[in-house]
Amino acid sequence: MTNSFSHDHVGITVTPDELDATIKWYSSTLDFNVEKQFEAHGTTFTFLVNGDAKIELLAGASNGRPPTHDILSSMDPARLHHFCLAVDDLDAAIARLNDLGVPLIGGPMDVPEIGRRIAFITDNLGTIIEITAPAPR
Template sequence: MADQAAPARNPSSPFASARGHHVAVRVPDYAEAKGWYTEKLDFRVLAEWTWAGLELAYLAPPNDDDFYVELFGGGNPDPGTYYTNVIDSLERPSYHHFALHVDSVDDALAELDRRGVTIFGRPFDLKEINSRLALIGDPWGNMIELSERLG
């Protein structure tokens, strides 16, 4: 982070072992969502199962086994709000996005554009967190941030 000192770690916290693991994404069509994440983002299917009448899976990025997207598919979920730009998405309190770190936001966007992925505007630099950022959307309006560390 630019010009911001991180608070000291707290190894005595009862939550000191906590680490990010996964984010769950609710989609109406499991097969279509699994196809989108594996074809557009090259995610890998690590596990699949059923629960409460839904189809679920853990998907992992192409070269990362420490973070997963958990798909919850099937049934008849409320379609919610499908955003077409980031600014409108800031008006509603709820889950907003999950982020993936990439080596080059611009290169990733060029490939995602070639693959027909929805891109929400041009990438931008946010010096306060030393990052170049862009947001994309899956077919159900779930937003995914791409993040690249600056310099």
């Protein structure tokens, strides 16, 4: 028997003190909305959504990660490296992020092998986010 998977969400741990600022960052920077928030097992679970993309914030654990400012120096194999959000127009997305003061830590660059154009940013906690769109023809 073969399993068939589809993507559901990405989970990001935050401290309770970081939760509100992180919700605000994803809401104001990437247009995510709070879908659901609840308490269980001493942790606050917050689900953020934008289209088909879903992020789960888990407030209760310490993340202990320093911010990442350079995509090439972030290749530590002992952690989740990044998650990726797809957009229709990468240049428009980058322009909006630039207007909001969100710096790129990598790209933009074309990856002909996969037919995509990509760039990287970090959230307010240092979580690496890849933004991708189809490469121009």
